[in-house]
Amino acid sequence: MAALIGSRIYDDAIYATDEPVPSLWEATAGPPPADDGPLVGESETEVAVIGGGIAGLSLVWHLTRRHGIAATALDAAKIGWGASGRNGGFVSMGYTKRSLDDLTATYGAEDARTVFEAQKAACAYVIDVARSENLDVDLSGRGEFIVAHKPDRLKGLAAKSSAMRSLFGEDWPVISKDELRARGYAGPEAHGAIYVPHGTGLHPLKYTYGLLQLARSHGGKVHPQSAVVHWERDGAGAHVLHIQGGGRLKAKTVVVATNGFTTEGLDGRFDGVTLPALSNILVTRPLSEAERQAQGYTTDVPVADSRNLLFYIRLLKDGRLLFGGRGGTSATKTAGERYWAYMHKRLQEVFPAWKDVEISHRWRGFVCLTADLVGRVGLFPQDRSTGFLFGCHGSGVAMSGYAAKFLASEIAGAGFNEPFPMCFRRPPVRFPVPSLRVPALAAAYAWYRIKDEILPA
Ligand SMILES: Cc1cc2nc3c(=O)[nH]c(=O)nc-3n(C[C@H](O)[C@H](O)[C@H](O)COP(=O)(O)OP(=O)(O)OC[C@H]3O[C@@H](n4cnc5c(N)ncnc54)[C@H](O)[C@@H]3O)c2cc1C
Structure with a gap:
């Protein structure tokens, strides 16, 4: 097993950077674009970025293209191995788990509004990058349905819709159960919805590969299989990153963009500040038109439900169902098997017409929570040569690139x-x-399950 060196809080199985991720995306992305190979020997750059996912690659791209600053991304694995190549492909509003009310109470109305504006801008940013840079990333479905998983959950969604109108003048329409069925989403856990008019779905590994090409297009370097195992300063104050295998990279600035796979033990400022959380995905074989009609699920608009521990659901371009959900606090292989079995049972309950449909792919990986449930993007005020770019809270496809900009x-x-x-x-x-x-x-999950499945709204 290739190691992500440093202390880790889950089982080694999930950190096996040399094990391919058995995702649908890996099976369908096509060959990876060229990269700069593992970093060997001595090298120098202005900005070194630890982590070569959407965040790190986007940062290298913006630094080199927009600002003419030499930048190098290092990743412990192949490019796309992290969450960036294995997520659900929702381009959605995220990077915090806190509600707007909660953000307003803590940081004030103006900053809460800026969170909302940035989240919207981030969704538009991904669509714009994909179009303007001609990235073939299988964009599909506009916006997102948030579906009431129980009848009494629609009231809360309607309140959210009203808040969107009164606070931001935004139209997030409430959709009745019948109208939702007419718009192509039906089932025993579909009791109406609100429609979020932002975001889309995409093929995340194709997007990551596109960013790899962009990162290198203006002289940026991207080194896979280059785990940072030691981080020190030289006599002149420059950062020196030691790479597994013996390479060394000297840089004026270092940015940590490792999200849920953050290596602890490199620099104390990054120890104990992230909480990786498992997210799990099942994908079925392609469903025929008749099978989709039988379930009453035909829309390509991405769907999330009203649970705290939500299911995220997409019908993909070739008719496959993608069924994802956060949960599980053990990363052993056996625990993974158990969790996928539980997810399959839930899939069969949510989509009874597809209870005998085979699962073709299943995988899991880490999202990243922070102590106050807000993402972190910036430079340390006391040391502007060190930066941070992580804390997706389950939704970072959109914000990671925008935040990198x-x-x-x-x-x-x-x-x-x-x-x-x-x-x-x-x-x-x-x-x-x-x-x-x-x-x-684990305790929070137990409480969420009680709230989601047992308590009234
Ligand atoms: C199953 C799953 C489903 C998800 N679904 C969605 C979704 O539908 N929509 C959405 O918006 N978000 C989703 N997310 C979250 C999303 O994938 C992330 O927010 C996003 O990919 C974060 O990108 P990143 O570049 O910050 O991190 P990552 O892509 O995780 O990259 C971090 C990289 O850091 C590297 N690394 C760690 N330590 C070192 C070291 N010491 N040296 C070198 N490299 C190191 C790792 O190898 C890794 O590749 C999902 C995540 C998962 C796991």
Whole structure:
């Protein structure tokens, strides 16, 4: 097993960077574009980025293209091995788990509004990058349905819709159960919805591969199989990253963009500040038109339900069902098997017409939570040569690239005239008792399940 060196809070199985991810995306993305190979020997760059996912690759692209700053991304695995190549492909509003009310109470109405504006801008950004850079990423479905999984959940969704109108003048229409069926989504756990008019679906590994090409298009370097195992400063204050296998990279600035796969033990400021959480996906074989009609599910609009521990659901271009859900706090292979079995049972309940349809692919990986459930993007105020770019909270496909654009401007000392909230820019904070992160998550999940499945709204 190739190692991600440093202390880790889950079983080694999930950190096996040399094991291919058995995802549908790996099977259908086509050959990866060229990269710069593992970093060997001594090398130098202006900005070194640890992590070569959507965040790291986008940062290298923006630094080199927009600001003419030499940048190098290092990844412990092949490009696309992390969450970026194995997610559900929802381009959606994220990077925090906190509600707008909660953000308003903590950071004020203006910054809460900026979170919302940045989330919208991030969704538009991905669609714009895909179109303007001619990335073939299988964009499909506009917006997103948030579906009431129980009849009494529609009221809460309707309240959200009203808040969107009164606070932001946005139309997030409430859709009755019958109308939702007419729009192509039906089942025993579909009791109406609201429609979010932002975002889309895409093929995440094709998007990541597209970003790999963009990252290298203006002289940026991308080194896979280059795990950073030691981080120090030289006599002149420059950062020196030691790579597994003996390579060394010297840089003026280092940015940590490792999200749920963050390696602890490299620099104390990044220890105990992230909580990786497992997200799990099942994909079926392609469903025929008749099978889709039989379930009453025919829309390509991405779907999430109203649970705290939500299911995220897409009908893909070739008719396959993608059924995803966060959960499980053990990353052993056996625990993975158990969790997929549970997910399959739930899939059969949510889509009874497809209970005998075979599953063709299943995989899992890490999203990243922070101690206050808000993502982190910026430079340490006391040390502007070190940056952070992580904390997707389950939805980072859109924000990771947009946030990288912001961070590139920060590093360059240039202005950023698009919305970017102050609450995202704060340095990461440590969990109160880092060693209890996983048990605390298990307790939170147990409570969410009670709220989602037993308690009334
Ligand atoms: C199953 C699943 C489903 C998801 N679904 C969605 C979705 O539908 N929509 C959405 O918006 N988001 C989704 N997400 C989250 C989304 O994938 C992430 O927010 C996004 O990919 C984060 O990108 P990243 O570049 O920050 O991190 P990653 O893509 O995880 O990249 C981090 C990289 O850091 C590398 N690394 C770690 N330590 C080191 C080291 N010491 N040296 C070198 N490299 C190192 C790792 O190898 C890894 O490749 C999902 C995630 C998962 C796991």
